[in-house]
Amino acid sequence: MKNSLSGVLLIVIPISAYAQQTEQPKYKLPDGKIVRFDQLDSINKAWGGRGYLMKHDESDSGVTIISPMTDEFLRKQAEDKANLNALLNQPAPDFTLTDLTGKKWNLSALKGKTVVLNFWFTTCPACIQEVPQLNELTKNHQGSRVIFLGLGLDDAAVIKRFLKKHPFNYTVLQNADTAGKLYRVNSYPTSIVIDPKGVIRFIQVGRQNIRQQVSNAISQISNN
Numbered sequence: 610m611k612n613s614l615s616g617v618l619l620i621v622i623p624i625s626a627y628a629q630q631t632e633q634p635k636y637k638l639p640d641g642k643i644v645r646f647d648q649l650d651s652i653n654k655a656w657g658g659r660g661y662l663m664k665h666d667e668s669d670s671g672v673t674i675i676s677p678m679t680d681e682f683l684r685k686q687a688e689d690k691a692n693l694n695a696l697l698n699q700p701a702p703d704f705t706l707t708d709l710t711g712k713k714w715n716l717s718a719l720k721g722k723t724v725v726l727n728f729w730f731t732t733c734p735a736c737i738q739e740v741p742q743l744n745e746l747t748k749n750h751q752g753s754r755v756i757f758l759g760l761g762l763d764d765a766a767v768i769k770r771f772l773k774k775h776p777f778n779y780t781v782l783q784n785a786d787t788a789g790k791l792y793r794v795n796s797y798p799t800s801i802v803i804d805p806k807g808v809i810r811f812i813q814v815g816r817q818n819i820r821q822q823v824s825n826a827i828s829q830i831s832n833n
Contacts, residue, residue, distance in 0.1 A: 634732040635672045636663075643672070646734070663733070671767075673732045689795040693812055701803045702791035706782040709765050714758065714782055717807070723755045723830050724803040725823060727779060728794045730762035731771040736798040739816035744778045746820045754805070755827055760785035762797075802826040804833075 636644050644652065652675075653661055659678040701724075705715045716724065727743060729736035747757050759779035761768050768781055782788075792801065800823055802811035811826035813819065 637672050637674045639676050649675070671732075686796060689793065690814060692793045693795075693799070693814070696793065696801075696809050697812060699809055701801075701807050701809050702788075704788040704791060706760065706785055706788060707765075708780055708782050709769060714780070716803075719756055720807050721754070721805050723805055723827055725755060725757045725779075725827070726792075726801040726803070727757070727759045728762075728785065728789050728792070728799040728801075729759060729797055731767055733797045735816045737775060739798055739819050740775055740777050742816070742820035743823075744776070746823055747778045749824065750827065756780070758782055760788055762786050762789065802830065804830045 634646060636646065636649065638644060638652070649661070653659075656677040661675045661678055662682055664674040664676070701716060703715070703717045705713055707713050725746075743757075743759075750757075757779040759777055759781040761781050761783055762785055763771070763783065765783045768783055772781070789795075792799075796814045798814075798816055798819075800811075800813045800819060801809055802823060804810050810830055811823070813822055
């Protein structure tokens with residue numbers, strides 16, 4: 610994973626019982642200690658229970674760096690969210706990315722169809738948590754003119770290993786950090802719905818009720 614987004618990729622992950630649903634990826638504390646995911650709840654409590662930041666660095670593949678939540682980051686997150694929401698009702702930035710089979714996908718070539726983008730990465734607990742809802746969403750729209758693209762920040766090899774344990778029915782695109790920068794995405798997961806004219810009509814950061822929220826956005830586009 611490239612360090613192209615201000616040097617790091619920072620996200621906020623709510624603390625909950627994700628450990629049962631992950632393959633126990635490794636996490637590095639500020640002091641360099643490596644811990645398992647099932648230890649993060651107790652670490653969060655020791656840090657005051659405010660949640661934590663996660664940072665990816667391609668120099669240490671498979672390890673995610675975590676640190677305590679800060680007021681400065683929360684202010685930055687609010688600014689990032691405002692910048693992201695400014696894209697609503699604006700033309701979607703074009704991108705070209707490669708899927709896991711080597712096929713290139715160009716967003717501008719998909720005009721005429723509704724496109725759902727999901728920005729994620731393999732060690733993001735909330736991203737993993739929402740996969741079943743997103744799979745259900747794709748099943749409910751089979752045969753429709755809706756394209757579902759999962760823009761993964763990891764490379765193909767890492768994503769393929771992940772998919773063996775966590776099948777994801779979106780068409781998964783690899784090394785999508787450049788597209789994330791175009792879309793001002795700094796928190797994960799983030800979902801975006803683009804109408805057939807290529808205009809962004811829906812943005813959501815986080816997984817809360819994601820299947821219904823995206824489904825409602827698709828329906829609203831279809832009815833207009």
